Amino acid sequence: xxxxxxxxxxxxxxxxxxxxxxxxxxxxxxxxxxxxxxxxxxxxxxxxxxxxxxxxxxxxxxxxxxxxxxxxxxxxxxxxxxxxxxxxxxxxxxxxxxxxxxxxxxxxxxxxxxxxxxxxxxxxxxxxxxxxxxxxxxxxxxxxxxxxxxxxxxxxxxxxxxxxxxxx
Amino acid sequence: xxxxxxxxxxxxxxxxxxxxxxxxxxxxxxxxxxxxxxxxxxxxxxxxxxxxxxxxxxxxxxxxxxxxxxxxxxxxxxxxxxxxxxxxxxxxxxxxxxxxxxxxxxxxxxxxxxxxxxxxxxxxxxxxxxxxxxxxxxxxxxxxxxxxxxxxxxxxxxxxxxxxxxxxxxxxxxxxxxxxxxxxxxxxxxxxxxxxxxxxxxxxxxxxxxxxxxxxxxxxxxxxxxxxxxxxxxxxxxxxxxxxxxxxxxxxxxxxxxxxxxxxxxxxxxxxxxxxxxxxxxxxxxxxxxxxxxxxxxxxxxxxxxxxxxxxxxxxxxxxxxxxxxxxxxxxxxxxxxxxxxxxxxxxxxxxxxxxxxxxxxxxxxxxxxxxxxxxxxxxxxxxxxxxxxxxxxxxxxxxxxxxxxxxxxxxxxxxxxxxxxxxxxxxxxxxxxxxxxxxxxxxxxxxxxxxxxxxxxxxxxxxxxxxxxxxxxxxxxxxxxxxxxxxxxxxxxxxxxxxxxxxxxxxxxxxxxxxxxxxxxxxxxxxxxxxxxxxxxxxxxxxxxxxxxxxxxxxxxxxxxxxxxxxxxxxxxxxxxxxxxxxxxxxxxxxxxxxxxxxxxxxxxxxxxxxxxxxxxxxxxxxxxxxxxxxxxxxxxxxxxxxxxxxxxxxxxxxxxxxxxxxxxxxxxxxxxxxxxxxxxxxxxxxxxxxxxxxxxxxxxxxxxxxxxxxxxxxxxxxxx
Numbered sequence: 001x002x003x004x005x006x007x008x009x010x011x012x013x014x015x016x017x018x019x020x021x022x023x024x025x026x027x028x029x030x031x032x033x034x035x036x037x038x039x040x041x042x043x044x045x046x047x048x049x050x051x052x053x054x055x056x057x058x059x060x061x062x063x064x065x066x067x068x069x070x071x072x073x074x075x076x077x078x079x080x081x082x083x084x085x086x087x088x089x090x091x092x093x094x095x096x097x098x099x100x101x102x103x104x105x106x107x108x109x110x111x112x113x114x115x116x117x118x119x120x121x122x123x124x125x126x127x128x129x130x131x132x133x134x135x136x137x138x139x140x141x142x143x144x145x146x147x148x149x150x151x152x153x154x155x156x157x158x159x160x161x162x163x164x165x166x167x168x
Numbered sequence: 169x170x171x172x173x174x175x176x177x178x179x180x181x182x183x184x185x186x187x188x189x190x191x192x193x194x195x196x197x198x199x200x201x202x203x204x205x206x207x208x209x210x211x212x213x214x215x216x217x218x219x220x221x222x223x224x225x226x227x228x229x230x231x232x233x234x235x236x237x238x239x240x241x242x243x244x245x246x247x248x249x250x251x252x253x254x255x256x257x258x259x260x261x262x263x264x265x266x267x268x269x270x271x272x273x274x275x276x277x278x279x280x281x282x283x284x285x286x287x288x289x290x291x292x293x294x295x296x297x298x299x300x301x302x303x304x305x306x307x308x309x310x311x312x313x314x315x316x317x318x319x320x321x322x323x324x325x326x327x328x329x330x331x332x333x334x335x336x337x338x339x340x341x342x343x344x345x346x347x348x349x350x351x352x353x354x355x356x357x358x359x360x361x362x363x364x365x366x367x368x369x370x371x372x373x374x375x376x377x378x379x380x381x382x383x384x385x386x387x388x389x390x391x392x393x394x395x396x397x398x399x400x401x402x403x404x405x406x407x408x409x410x411x412x413x414x415x416x417x418x419x420x421x422x423x424x425x426x427x428x429x430x431x432x433x434x435x436x437x438x439x440x441x442x443x444x445x446x447x448x449x450x451x452x453x454x455x456x457x458x459x460x461x462x463x464x465x466x467x468x469x470x471x472x473x474x475x476x477x478x479x480x481x482x483x484x485x486x487x488x489x490x491x492x493x494x495x496x497x498x499x500x501x502x503x504x505x506x507x508x509x510x511x512x513x514x515x516x517x518x519x520x521x522x523x524x525x526x527x528x529x530x531x532x533x534x535x536x537x538x539x540x541x542x543x544x545x546x547x548x549x550x551x552x553x554x555x556x557x558x559x560x561x562x563x564x565x566x567x568x569x570x571x572x573x574x575x576x577x578x579x580x581x582x583x584x585x586x587x588x589x590x591x592x593x594x595x596x597x598x599x600x601x602x603x604x605x606x607x608x609x610x611x612x613x614x615x616x617x618x619x620x621x622x623x624x625x626x627x628x629x630x631x632x633x634x635x636x637x638x639x640x641x642x643x644x645x646x647x648x649x650x651x652x653x654x655x656x657x658x659x660x661x662x663x664x665x666x667x668x669x670x671x672x673x674x675x676x677x678x679x680x681x682x683x684x685x686x687x688x689x690x691x692x693x694x695x696x697x698x699x700x701x702x703x704x705x706x707x708x709x710x711x712x713x714x715x716x717x718x719x720x721x722x723x724x725x726x727x728x729x730x731x732x733x734x735x736x737x738x739x740x741x742x743x744x745x746x747x748x749x750x751x752x753x754x755x756x757x758x759x760x761x762x763x764x765x766x767x768x769x770x771x772x773x774x775x776x777x778x779x780x781x782x783x784x785x786x787x788x789x790x791x792x793x794x795x796x797x798x799x800x801x802x803x804x805x806x807x808x809x810x811x812x813x814x815x816x817x818x819x820x821x822x823x824x825x826x827x828x829x830x831x832x833x834x835x836x837x838x839x840x841x842x843x844x845x846x847x848x849x850x851x852x853x854x855x856x857x858x859x860x861x862x863x864x865x866x867x868x869x870x871x872x873x874x875x876x877x878x879x880x881x882x883x884x885x886x887x888x889x890x
Binding site: 012014015016017018020021022024025026029030031032037041045047048049050052053054056123124125126128129131134137138139140141142 | 169174175177178179180216217218219227228229230231232233234235236237238356357358361362364365368384386389396777778788789790791792793803833834835
């Protein structure tokens, strides 16, 4: 398993939705019939008056290390891709029982018109061959990246340290 | 899955998968970005899109609109063949006809109008995309009509006019080399999001940022000073900047002395606009105005990032932006690195670091011998500074026949909902004898045409684009046209031949025209054809600094004009030479009588990131992100009106009303309502009258009028309009 993961930095996200649509394009998502998408952008307004600000969050499957959905799935439809570590769903095995949806703390599993579960697979079929996930490839601000998670954390820490220094 | 199956699932290009990456440009929004588009094509069909990594302007990214290119190109609403109207106008009933039949009929009808009423009775209009404008203007002038018009009658031109009146030509912010940038109305989270790549970098480097915007944008949240002004009061704010800069001696005395006229009058004008007075008018704090004015004038160099439409979509728009642009001259930040620099366009309104003959190609100099253009009498300053007719005057002239009758319209991309009083605009168009619209989609406006022609999208045609860093691209079609779609230029070339206009160059097609326009640049079509992904222009140079030292400014005085020599000539029309501040024609201050019934300020200009006018409403991917029309309303106003978040409300003005969902948000000021425009079922632009216009530019006052809100009586009423 490699250490690369989908990393999101809310400080850089401007809520432009490019990731959400790139995901639809990559995965041929039929929003009309299935009424779902794998990646969602949410805008959270914080504070009021002159202090108001909006934080944007782009979310899809977290591909948890300890994935509750994997344990909950009775049909073996969910599995972990050994090469990428992504949690993927084999829709041909899905029985549409929604156990994964009950187990998932993030509200990720969604069900299309055929009743089977659909979600982000971290573009494991792209990352296997050295291509970035579609959402990462398109992000204009670098808020979404496919990189070593610890490296991303270190960069965020360095940036915060710099802002502390400036505040002094 | 084996490796090949996995690669096919991942849409990984290569000989094994048969997926080829072809290069084009996205022209859904236009121009100024034109992001490089990588089209993943398998068996002649696009199966995925991505940004072009080697494109120096877009860095391999796209916005949500460009990302939806596949649904744009393969929309079920594409027009597949030429169509002839069989039902009443607007009914959408058509029969397919052949290209030959369509072009024969168009040629015959246009020739008939020309014969009976003169060539000026035929209008030639360009909406989006903008790429074929030079060709359409040439075609109109070949035909003998001065009435070449574009959607720029409500976009960008007034901003350009404000700069022409002040210092002769537009001066773009040199963002890369600046130490301070004033974003005077720019929201890159929603529009031109590709700018974010550079903005992020500069912010991290510590560039000082001032944001002027009626809403708390993402950029505003990162600004050193943020001025959240009442819509339409930009002029008062800019004069107060001038007040502080002059009073505290922070202006560039040497530049002002040598290179400006009217400074004494300007000094007197700004003396009267104290920050305290502006604070009262604009609704911002006087201390913040002082801080912003000092930061802009003491940071060297500093630039002002302006925008195409927001500040000029007010009935006082040109003068408001003139007051802003005067600050560039006042501080000596004009035509220097890191300031605002003049950089003449190479092609399609964009600089590319090389000279062309695009203007000569349009044949604009032939206008002098032609009848006056639409709008010339009503908007003489427009007519003097701009080569186009002013389309906002079309309904009046159709109705009155003054100064001559209008009988036919040939349009490349017609959208009546972009005009103020849209419904009466399209009703007036119905008085014409003949309408042609070429469009990729059977739009609501196209349904009013007698003949509809199927236009190709950018990925199905060739077009040439350039970018300010000295990059140029002459695209190749990435796929076969959808249906029988043709490039706009091919349509004009074929029609020119049918009409017997005798324009050998235009009729020879796009490659011959491009070769002709590029002649002074040293670029050739043969060389460009070798680089379908685009290429750096050999020897492209950034514009020289301080070009005025040799040539002066292109104003009557040759200097920066605080007092405009052009506007002074039209004093009889009530225009002031100085950028005096006047209230928007409908504001709580100018019309307290109306405000009693319509107490809120209405702004029709807000943008969402997934929509560009009407162009991506029809794409399920983008539409799913924001399916209903809505208005942004401050929590206090919502509470006062008994409006709940997400509920249907009625927004009313003296001109009409629409049903939209309420979005309650603290990013808008108390007292303001921001409505998102162009929705077919809730057309914001029907909320002002067609003659609610800036007298200098003819631009509609979209972004400041008066309204009231109330909960929709019947929830079903709102749902019905979905």
